[in-house]
Amino acid sequence: MLNIVLFGPPGAGKGTQSQKIKEKYDLIHLSTGDLLRSEIGAKTELGLKAKKLMDQGILVPDEVVVGMIDNKLQEHKGANGFIFDGFPRTVQQAGALDNLLESHKDSISGMIALEVTKNELVQRLLKRGETSGREDDKSEEKISKRVEEYENKTKPVADYYKSQHKFTSVEGIGEIDEIFENICSAIDKLPR
Secondary structure, eight states: OEEEEEEOSTTSSHHHHHHHHHHHHTOEEEEHHHHHHHHHHTTOHHHHHHHHHHHTTOOOOHHHHHHHHHHHHHHTTTOSEEEEESOOOSHHHHHHHHHHHHHTTOOOOEEEEEEOOHHHHHHHHHHHHHHHOOGGGSOHHHHHHHHHHIIIIITHHHHHHHHTTOEEEEEOOSOHHHHHHHHHHHHHTSOO
16 A cells, blocks of 8 residues: 655645645545544544534544544555545654554555745745635734644654655645656655
């Protein structure tokens, strides 16, 4: 299987590139936000548990998110692989994902990290905020806080994969198709 962690700060282009990767390599796209919405909509046991916590303003614990990912792995046993988008966000989650995949006799093939400057991220997110309706994309202050949160809490996940020799950095500024070609070059070098 080809299992990729697509990584980068908010506004790096993960959603755009995930779609292109999914189509080219015939992979299942696992976005934790989509998973949560899907499980809540389907009123599954995990979805109801997640909704109860979210309604109280509490972050959904790792074991619930990992359980949802496990459900998707079970559901797509014959898949060519998965793109993990928005997960793992912490080193602890990366370890949990490794353990989960190992229980399925599989592993992460590699992490592809989209590198984008903070100034470019702010401009992209402000532009997206004009059409997305997302409140957290409309203010430079909120965007800066999200990027800072990524730098402090999420970026260490890259070191986790670097230590496993599974990390590849790709320039995330330029034409979408050019960035995609660079991502494909990195993916084509990954073990399967």
